[in-house]
Amino acid sequence: MHRDRPDRTRGVVPVHGPAAIRRSRGLGSLGGQLTSRLPRFADVNSAGLAGFEREQLKAVMVADSAIDPLTKEMIYIAVSTANGCSYCIHSHTAAARAKGMTDAQHGELVSIIGLAGQTNHLVKAMQIPIDPQFEVK
Template sequence: MSLVPVLDDDEMKPEARAVINEIRDVRQTDFVNNFWRVLANDPAALKRTWGSLREVMGPGTLDPLTKELIYIAVSIANGCEYCIRSHTAAARARGMSEAQMMELQSVVAMASETNRLAIGLQVPVDDVFKGLPPAPASSGD
C-alpha cells in the first residue's frame, strides 16, 4: 500500500492535474500510472520529475529501447519492482524480445556478481582504467 494516496484526477490540485494532462498528451493515452498519481500529492515534485524524465528519456544519442534497457537494469540493481515492471512494459512496446530480456537479466546478474567480488576483495583499479599512464615495470628489486 502506498504511503500517500493514489489520487484520482478529481482529487488533484489544479497544478498536478495540468501535469497529468500533459502526460496523457505526450504519451497519447488516457492511462496515467500510479507512479504519477502518487507524485500528484506534491505537484512541484510531480512537475520536476516529469520534466526530468521527459528530458532524459527523450531523443538523444541512445535509442529509446537502449534507454529502457538501462532503466530496467538500474531498477533491478535498486530492487524497484514498480520500475522493473513499468519499464519492461515500455521496452516491450519498443520492440524488446524475450531473448533480449533474458540476456539483459544475465548481464545484470553477472555485473552484480563481479561487482560484489571486486568490492569484497578490494581489487585496486588499474591505472589504465583511470586514464593514467601504466606504472613502470618492476626492476626486479
C-alpha cells in the same frame, strides 16, 4: 489465483502476454507510455517527486538523442533492478517490450544484470584497486 496463496498480482504491470498487449495497445510512442504511467506518480508526489523530476524524466526518455528509445528502457530496467524498484522494473520492461524488446534480449539483459551484480559485489568485497588503464580522468 491459487487457493493456498494470496493474490500477489495486484498493482503489478504485466510485462508480456495478452495483458501487456492490451496495456500497450494504442500508446504508440514512448511519450504515450510515460503519460499512461504518470497517474501512478500521484502516489509518489506526496513522497516528494515534484513536477520538475517528472518533466526531467519525460525529457530524457522521450527526447531524440544518440541513444535509441529501446536502449534507454533497457538501461532503466538495469538501474531499477540494481535499486530494487519493482514498479520501475515492470513499467520499463513493458515499455521496452512495446519498443520491440524480444524475449531473447530480455533474457540476455537479465543475465548481464545478474553477472554485473555478482562481479561488482565480489570486487567491492575484495577491495580490488582500479587498474590504471581504467581510471577515468
